[in-house]
Amino acid sequence: MPDSILLIGNSDGIGAAVTKALVAQGDRVIGLSRSPSPLGPQGPHHVVQDIAAPEYEDVLHRLLLDKGPFDVCIFCAAIGSRLTLPDLSKEARVMEVNLTAMVRTLAALIPGWLERGQGHFLGLSSLADDFYNANAPSYTASKAGFSNYLISMALKVRSHGVHITNIRFGFVDTELPQASWKPLMMTSDEAARQVLTCLRTRPIQLSVPKLAAAALHTLRLWQSFRIWWS
Numbered sequence: 001m002p003d004s005i006l007l008i009g010n011s012d013g014i015g016a017a018v019t020k021a022l023v024a025q026g027d028r029v030i031g032l033s034r035s036p037s038p039l040g041p042q043g044p045h046h047v048v049q050d051i052a053a054p055e056y057e058d059v060l061h062r063l064l065l066d067k068g069p070f071d072v073c074i075f076c077a078a079i080g081s082r083l084t085l086p087d088l089s090k091e092a093r094v095m096e097v098n099l100t101a102m103v104r105t106l107a108a109l110i111p112g113w114l115e116r117g118q119g120h121f122l123g124l125s126s127l128a129d130d131f132y133n134a135n136a137p138s139y140t141a142s143k144a145g146f147s148n149y150l151i152s153m154a155l156k157v158r159s160h161g162v163h164i165t166n167i168r169f170g171f172v173d174t175e176l177p178q179a180s181w182k183p184l185m186m187t188s189d190e191a192a193r194q195v196l197t198c199l200r201t202r203p204i205q206l207s208v209p210k211l212a213a214a215a216l217h218t219l220r221l222w223q224s225f226r227i228w229w230s
């Protein structure tokens with residue numbers, strides 16, 4: 001039987017690629033983002049909503065009543081922000097979109113999934129969760145919090161039949177990454193294929209590419225050593 005899947009942040013990038021792949025395999029997709037559906041008016045049901053807005057929780061609960069229950073939720077929404085001193089005005093919004101909205105989404109879904117004894121949440125984090133980045137403190141910190149929260153929650157709920165998967169990608173060819181050098185970059189279709197594999201295998205965490213994950217972890221160890229030594 002096809003799954004009923006809620007996709008948060010699916011108008012563009014990896015979320016749009018995942019939407020297309022899921023629709024192609026016959027799943028029932030409900031999308032949500034500030035822009036319309038990537039598949040246009042003929043595409044799956046789509047809600048236009050800012051996930052950092054105060055009404056987001058009410059919109060989610062109404063969506064659950066009208067279109068739920070959902071078997072799966074894939075959280076792809078995020079924004080990046082390059083920090084240029086002295087302007088810190090965008091920092092809090094990055095945390096609200098990337099981290100707080102994910103926590104609110106889980107809070108709306110988990111109680112129903114615990115009652116049903118099933119459900120799968122996949123969150124798109126980043127390999128950026130593992131090192132300090134002076135050029136993007138809010139993005140890096142939001143992803144560190146995102147990964148830690150999801151894995152901790154995965155351990156809390158897995159004995160109740162509810163699965164949580166934290167997906168950590170390196171560079172993917174979307175509008176989001178602002179770095180001038182993007183080694184080992186994946187296409188958004190390849191990223192979508194990895195997400196669909198996680199739907200089947202339900203790991204607690206996936207890190208891709210492994211080489212980039214190892215390199216960034218080594219960088220983090222070096223940064224920690226220098227901070228400790230300073």
Ligand SMILES: NC(=O)c1ccc[n+]([C@@H]2O[C@H](COP(=O)([O-])OP(=O)(O)OC[C@H]3O[C@@H](n4cnc5c(N)ncnc54)[C@H](OP(=O)(O)O)[C@@H]3O)[C@@H](O)[C@H]2O)c1
Pocket residue numbers: 008009010011012013014015016032033034035036049050051052075076077078079097124125126127168169170171172173174175176177
């Ligand atoms: N691209 C990469 O190199 C890369 C690497 C590692 C991890 N990731 C992660 O992968 C995920 C997807 O990234 P992407 O590259 O596909 O980004 P993207 O192309 O910029 O797409 C981001 C999606 O999030 C939605 N979104 C942003 N702010 C929103 C808001 N306030 N309310 C509702 N929806 C919102 C956007 O839709 P609207 O603008 O229409 O709202 C869009 O559909 C993110 O979590 C990102 O951190 C990406």
